[in-house]
Amino acid sequence: MCQSRPNDDSVTKISEHDSSDLKFGFKIFLTNEDPVLLIDSIEKTLITLNVASVSNVIIAFGEKKNDVSEIKSVWTALEDYVLQNKISKIGIADLEEEPFRALYDWATVKPSIIQINLSTCCVVSPTLQAFCKDNEIQLLTHSDPTDILPKSSLDIVLGKEFLLKWVVRFLVHIKCRGVLTTKGYLLSLGK
Amino acid sequence: MGLLSEGSPLTWEETKKYSQHVRDHGIIQFINLYKRLRDRQGDVLKWGDEVEYIIVKFDDEKKIAKVSLRAKEILAKLNEKEQADPLSCKSLWRPEYGAYMIEGTPGKPYGGLLAHFNIVEANMKLRREEASQLLADDECIISLTSFPRLGCENFTDPPTYPTPEEGYTRSLFFPDDAIFPGHPRFKNLSRNIRQRRGEKVAINIPIFRDKNTVIPVDDSYKYSKAALPDHVYMDAMGFGMGCCCLQMTFQACNITEARTLYDQLTPLCPIMLAFTAASPVHRGFLTDVDCRWSIIASSVDCRTEEERGLKPLKENKFVIKKSRYDSIDSYLSPQGEKFNDIPLIYDPDVYQKLRDNDIDHLLALHIAHLFIRDSVSLFSEKINQNDEEDTDHFENIQSTNWQTMRFKPPPPNSTIGWRVEFRPCEVQVTDFENAAIVCFVVLLTRVILSYQLDFLIPISKVDENMVNAQKKNACVEGRFWFRKDITTQVSPPKASEVCQTSKNEQDICDSYALMTVNEIINGKEGEFPGLIPLINNYLSGMDVDADTHCTIQQYLKFIQRRASGEILTTASWIRKFVVEHPEYKQDSKVTNRINYDLLKTIDAVQSGKIQCPELLGTSVISKTRENIPAALTKESCA
Numbered sequence: 001m002c003q004s005r006p007n008d009d010s011v012t013k014i015s016e017h018d019s020s021d022l023k024f025g026f027k028i029f030l031t032n033e034d035p036v037l038l039i040d041s042i043e044k045t046l047i048t049l050n051v052a053s054v055s056n057v058i059i060a061f062g063e064k065k066n067d068v069s070e071i072k073s074v075w076t077a078l079e080d081y082v083l084q085n086k087i088s089k090i091g092i093a094d095l096e097e098e099p100f101r102a103l104y105d106w107a108t109v110k111p112s113i114i115q116i117n118l119s120t121c122c123v124v125s126p127t128l129q130a131f132c133k134d135n136e137i138q139l140l141t142h143s144d145p146t147d148i149l150p151k152s153s154l155d156i157v158l159g160k161e162f163l164l165k166w167v168v169r170f171l172v173h174i175k176c177r178g179v180l181t182t183k184g185y186l187l188s189l190g191k
Numbered sequence: 192m193g194l195l196s197e198g199s200p201l202t203w204e205e206t207k208k209y210s211q212h213v214r215d216h217g218i219i220q221f222i223n224l225y226k227r228l229r230d231r232q233g234d235v236l237k238w239g240d241e242v243e244y245i246i247v248k249f250d251d252e253k254k255i256a257k258v259s260l261r262a263k264e265i266l267a268k269l270n271e272k273e274q275a276d277p278l279s280c281k282s283l284w285r286p287e288y289g290a291y292m293i294e295g296t297p298g299k300p301y302g303g304l305l306a307h308f309n310i311v312e313a314n315m316k317l318r319r320e321e322a323s324q325l326l327a328d329d330e331c332i333i334s335l336t337s338f339p340r341l342g343c344e345n346f347t348d349p350p351t352y353p354t355p356e357e358g359y360t361r362s363l364f365f366p367d368d369a370i371f372p373g374h375p376r377f378k379n380l381s382r383n384i385r386q387r388r389g390e391k392v393a394i395n396i397p398i399f400r401d402k403n404t405v406i407p408v409d410d411s412y413k414y415s416k417a418a419l420p421d422h423v424y425m426d427a428m429g430f431g432m433g434c435c436c437l438q439m440t441f442q443a444c445n446i447t448e449a450r451t452l453y454d455q456l457t458p459l460c461p462i463m464l465a466f467t468a469a470s471p472v473h474r475g476f477l478t479d480v481d482c483r484w485s486i487i488a489s490s491v492d493c494r495t496e497e498e499r500g501l502k503p504l505k506e507n508k509f510v511i512k513k514s515r516y517d518s519i520d521s522y523l524s525p526q527g528e529k530f531n532d533i534p535l536i537y538d539p540d541v542y543q544k545l546r547d548n549d550i551d552h553l554l555a556l557h558i559a560h561l562f563i564r565d566s567v568s569l570f571s572e573k574i575n576q577n578d579e580e581d582t583d584h585f586e587n588i589q590s591t592n593w594q595t596m597r598f599k600p601p602p603p604n605s606t607i608g609w610r611v612e613f614r615p616c617e618v619q620v621t622d623f624e625n626a627a628i629v630c631f632v633v634l635l636t637r638v639i640l641s642y643q644l645d646f647l648i649p650i651s652k653v654d655e656n657m658v659n660a661q662k663k664n665a666c667v668e669g670r671f672w673f674r675k676d677i678t679t680q681v682s683p684p685k686a687s688e689v690c691q692t693s694k695n696e697q698d699i700c701d702s703y704a705l706m707t708v709n710e711i712i713n714g715k716e717g718e719f720p721g722l723i724p725l726i727n728n729y730l731s732g733m734d735v736d737a738d739t740h741c742t743i744q745q746y747l748k749f750i751q752r753r754a755s756g757e758i759l760t761t762a763s764w765i766r767k768f769v770v771e772h773p774e775y776k777q778d779s780k781v782t783n784r785i786n787y788d789l790l791k792t793i794d795a796v797q798s799g800k801i802q803c804p805e806l807l808g809t810s811v812i813s814k815t816r817e818n819i820p821a822a823l824t825k826e827s828c829a
Contacts (some may be wrong), residue, residue, distance in 0.1 A: 021233070025734065056734075112822070118731075122741040122814070136822040141740040143731045171732050176235035176303035177444060180641040180732045 004183075011050060013182040014172055023175050024054040027093070027115075029148040029167040030061055033070055035077035037188075041166040042081060045186050049170060053086045058115050060093035061146060068102040070094060071095075079109040089113055097128045111137065118143040144169075149187065153185065162189040198572035200379040200601045203386035206569045207301070213566040216576060217584035218541055221558055221600070222548045224582055228601050229446055236303035237442040240629045242315060243287055243294045243435035243618060244322065244332040246349040247790055251329065255783045256790040257348040258291035258338050258667050263373040264567035265325045266293055273298075281320045286371045288432035291347070293322060293332070300442070306823045309739040312626035312815035319622060319797075331794045334625065336483050336617040336761070337434045340786045341365070342425060348475045355414075363393055363414055364474060365427035376393035376568055381428040382589075383567040384493040393417035394425040394489040397479040399471070399663070401770070404778040408476060413523075431490025431516070434470065434483040437618040440599070441636055442608045447607035448640070450523040450554075453598045455639045458521060458673065459632075459645045460595040460615040461656035465665040465708055466754065467628060469617040469761035475786075477779045479767055481762035482661040483617060488514040491593065493567055508563070509536050515564050516593035517656045522650060523553050524597060532649045536563055561592045580604075595657070619761055621797050623811045624716075627746035634743070635722060638729045644677045648703040664763055667756040671703040675719055683723030723747050736766040736823060764806045765789065 014022065028041050042057065057078065065071055071092070081087040091113025095103065104110055114132065116124065118141045132139045148167050155161055165188040172181045248259035269284035301307040305551070322332050340346050340500045351368035353360075358367040359382040371377045385391055392585070398408050407420030418424035443449035448800040468481035492514035497507040504510065512534075521531045526818035537559035545555035566587050573583050582603055589597075597612040613632055619625050638644065650717055652672035659669050706719060714721020726747065730740065752758045759767065769775055771787045781789075795801040 116737060118740060118744075122736040122744070124737050132822065133820065138734070138820075138822045139737045141735050141737055143727075171734075173733070177640075178236050178303050178305060178637040178733070180637075180729060183732045 008184070010170075010172075010182045010184045011048075014049060014051075017174060017181065019051070021175055022181065023173045024049070024051055025056045025058070025171045025173070026054055027060060027142070027144070027152045027169045029144075029169075030059060031164055031166060032076065033061075033074055037072045037166050038074050038077050040188065041168050041186070042086075044188070045088070045168045045170055048186060049172075053088070055087075056089040056091060056113060057081070057087050058091040058093055058113055060115075060144070060148075065095060066099055068099050068106060071099075071103060072106070073146075075107060079107065082109045088118060089138075091115060091138070091140075093144075094146075097131070100128075100185065101131060104131075104137075110135070113138045113140055115140045115142045117141070154189075158189075162191065164188075165190050197572035198623050199746070200375045200730055201569045201571055201582055201776075203383045206383055206566055207387070208803070209574060210565040211570055213569065213584045213587055214538075214541070216564050216578055217586075217588050218544055218558070218562060219578045220576070220582045220585040222545065222550070223579055224585070224600055224603065225550060225554075226548075228609070231601065232445045234442050234444050236444075237300040237607075238633055239300045239440055240311065240315075240625070241294055241296050241436075241438045241440075241624055242334055243292055243437075243581075244319075244334050245289070245331060245338050245435060246291050246293065246332055247338075247794075248327075248330050249787065249791065253783075256340075256450070256787045256789045257346055257497075258289065258341070258369070259330050259348050260274055260290040260351070260369060261330075262286060262290055262293050263370060265322065265429055266373065268325050268433070269293070269322060281314065282321055284322075286373055286377075287435075288371060288377050289429060290369050290371045290437065291338075292371070292433065295319075295322065304819065304823060305733055305735045306739050306745075306819045308630045309736075309813075310817060310819060311629055312622050312742070312813055313817045315622035315626055316815075317817070333790060333793055333797065334435060334437075334618045334620060335790075335793060336436070336470035337486075337549035338394040339765075339781050339789065340475045340783070341433060342427070342430060342474040359385075360427045360429065361385065362427035362429070363411065364425065365433075369429060369433070371685060380491075380568050384428060384491055387493040387495065387565060387567060389495050391415075391417070391426045393623070394486055394491055395707070396473055396486060397418040397422050399477040399479045399766075399779050401477070401779050404777070404779040408779070419694065422472050423478050425474055425486070425490070426489045430473065431483070431487030434487060435618045436483075436614070437467065437616040437625055437628060438612060439612050439616075439632055440610050440612045441633065442610050444608070444611045447524075448612050449598060451526075452611045452636055452639070453520040453596050454524045454527040455644070455646050456611065456613055456636070457522065457596055457631075457650070458648050458653055458656075459635070460518065460613075461653060461660040462671060462673070462708060462711055463613075463628070463632065464615040464617070464657070465615040465669055466712070466750075466760070467526075467615075467619065468661070468666055468763075469619060469699060470662070471762045471766050472769065472781050474807065475781050477766065477781060478659045479663055481663055481665060481760070484615070484657070484661055487593070488516045491516045495567075508538070511536055511563060513618050515591060518595045518654055520560060520650065521553070521556055523557055524645065525553070526645065527647055530647050530649045532651050533579050533654065535560055538562055538637035557598065562588055564588055564592060567591055608790060617761070621807065621811070622791050623813065624746075624749070624761075626813070626815065627749050630743060630746050631722075631726070631750050634726045634729070638725050641729055641732075642678070642725070646674050646677055648672050652703065663766075666708050666753070666760045666763075668707075670707055671711065672703050673706045675710050675721070676704045677720075709754045709756065713751055724750055736820065738814040738816065738820075742815055745810055745813045748810065749808055758808045759805055761806065764803075767805075768792065790805055 078090050089112040091111050093115035121141045167187045246256050246259040272280045283296045285294045289292045297314045351366035353362050353366045359378040411418035411424040412420050470483045496502045497504050498511045500510045541562050542555050542559035595615045599610040601607050658669045712722050774784045796803040
């Protein structure tokens with residue numbers, strides 16, 4: 001079952017602009033390493049926003065990943081989207097430097113973005129800075145909590161227990177004007 | 192300071208003869224350009240800052256600091272790079288009113304990426320460095336709003352002398368030779384404003400009354416009946432236009448957005464004026480005001496006695512409330528219309544002509560209001576123009592309406608779009624501060640557009656705020672009318688959520704309240720979200736690179752601290768420096784020695800030789816750099 005927020009104006013906002021002037025970005029908060037969830041989250045968001053492709057997709061895992069092997073299957077699914085020209089740039093959030101380098105070395109479609117927490121933006125290690133510079137990787141900030149939607153809040157809001165599968169935050173910017181047109185979340189729940 | 196047309200300036204009598212000619216053709220030119228450009232769409236964000244500097248010369252033996260009248264010579268060298276390579280030079284340099292002033296801007300505008308915020312300060316440093324290299328060992332450039340001993344005896348190097356009986360200014364204090372000599376516009380403006388007015392300009396700023404302050408403050412009143420004995424009296428355009436400002440210009444995507452930004456930034460003008468207050472000392476006296484604004488307004492006040500309402504109208508057409516340098520009188524966007532609550536003086540014939548040419552009511556009013564003024568600077572070569580293509584007559588009037596905001600049409604035959612200029616800020620001592628303020632204002636414009644915020648309050652309240660903004664320590668003690676409910680009906684739900692203000696106060700009278708600068712910038716629990724929290728919220732939805740975000744955070748923290756009173760405004764810091772100086776005798780006088788020590792300290796603070804936590808706070812190191820990282824320039828708008 002699909003449920004939208006009342007007065008959801010995201011699609012209207014998007015339709016007010018020429019799509020070539022807009023830049024879409026998704027951040028996908030995954031709860032496990034199953035690529036099926038990733039695919040589901042991307043497909044649902046594309047359909048909801050009625051767009052064929054997005055500029056960038058960044059994935060984030062609720063739990064810290066230290067071993068690149070835990071990321072591989074999700075990354076491979078993400079790479080497919082790039083190969084199909086549905087996503088231009090892919091990236092990952094909150095990965096330590098070492099596993100990030102390992103991901104970069106291993107990946108067919110290299111990460112073009114690494115997202116770090118805003119609180120650390122003034123103290124990025126020089127080696128990571130250099131690595132990003134050499135490989136033209138965008139080192140971006142975020143101010144998201146590690147647990148994007150704590151179970152306790154979810155239970156209170158919904159009144160019964162659900163299992164959170166994924167959360168997608170979409171950002172729609174007007175290119176070259178620094179304007180955030182709309183921003184919203186999609187989430188998938190299971191029993 | 193405005194358009195620099197080349198050629199031979201006309202005398203005031205000749206200029207006056209052409210007043211109506213300039214206005215008539217200026218209006219036709221505006222109508223033509225409007226028809227050509229009204230539908231121009233899709234311009235990206237481009238923006239830039241302007242910083243003005245004073246060249247100071249130190250006499251380290253005698254402990255005296257003077258203004259150095261070498262701007263012309265130094266500008267000639269600074270302009271060489273631009274002449275050699277206009278497309279890729281890193282900075283542009285222009286003359287300003289004072290023969291001791293230079294104005295620097297980035298070589299090309301900044302663009303629509305957030306990463307551009309990280310190159311502003313580096314470019315300011317580069318500009319300062321570039322100019323500094325051309326100075327003698329005993330000179331420096333400082334970005335200070337007013338030179339404290341401007342107009343005092345022997346304040347220039349080389350020495351120059353006022354000529355009260357002859358010349359352009361006829362000031363008791365300000366020599367014609369301290370006016371920029373490289374272009375006739377500046378002297379010509381000074382003379383024409385004086386002659387149009389029918390007498391010298393008169394500037395009276397209340398003295399700061401200390402324990403030993405003597406009233407009358409000096410013997411000015413013996414020489415000029417305009418001098419008020421308990422005020423610091425000044426009588427020349429140079430006291431105002433010889434001040435330095437910090438300005439910024441933004442390109443909008445179309446005319447509608449430009450009108451929105453013009454309006455939405457208007458209520459922020461007094462707030463930013465109070466926040467950037469930096470000029471408590473004038474003509475060697477500590478005054479009771481913190482800002483330059485009213486001084487510049489009086490310094491170019493060309494209104495006749497009739498226009499000032501002192502005599503019945505006979506020669507002139509209108510009684511005019513304000514100087515041509517002052518706050519704006521009307522909003523331009525449809526949302527603003529209901530807040531246009533002060534009587535707008537405008538020429539009805541001009542208005543009708545604009546309306547007949549399909550220009551809407553609000554824009555027609557605005558232009559007809561600007562065009563109540565006479566040209567005060569006309570060049571013989573520019574009298575006859577092609578109204579289909581030229582816009583000089585329009586610009587002639589437009590660029591001598593020096594208001595808090597300026598609505599700027601695209602120049603003829605250029606790739607530049609509709610723009611808005613934000614003009615209230617006083618310039619700060621360090622590049623860090625100036626970059627912080629510039630980035631803060633530009634970020635605010637992005638927040639306003641993203642969340643479709645509404646800051647509008649009645650324009651009469653903005654004017655009331657302008658008066659209060661200039662008072663001593665207004666940044667901490669002042670209270671300003673500001674809108675409480677800034678989310679409009681079209682705002683996205685997220686903004687409403689952040690703003691947390693009630694939606695049921697639709698009445699205009701209830702939509703604004705008195706707030707401190709701190710409450711406006713940092714927010715007030717349950718009442719107003721605060722500009723910085725709004726900016727942070729916006730940034731969380733943008734792709735910001737780590738270095739840029741670090742820099743922006745340093746800037747925003749600095750602004751939060753200054754707004755909260757934790758650190759001093761430049762004006763308060765200068766006051767403190769003066770009154771704590773061993774040579775200060777509680778008599779409101781800023782002596783040569785105090786001036787010298789103050790400017791030496793400012794130079795050392797600016798260059799980082801000494802720390803100044805009471806002015807800047809403790810973290811003043813940003814991650815600014817000269818260029819945008821390659822990974823980001825691939826985004827098309829770099």
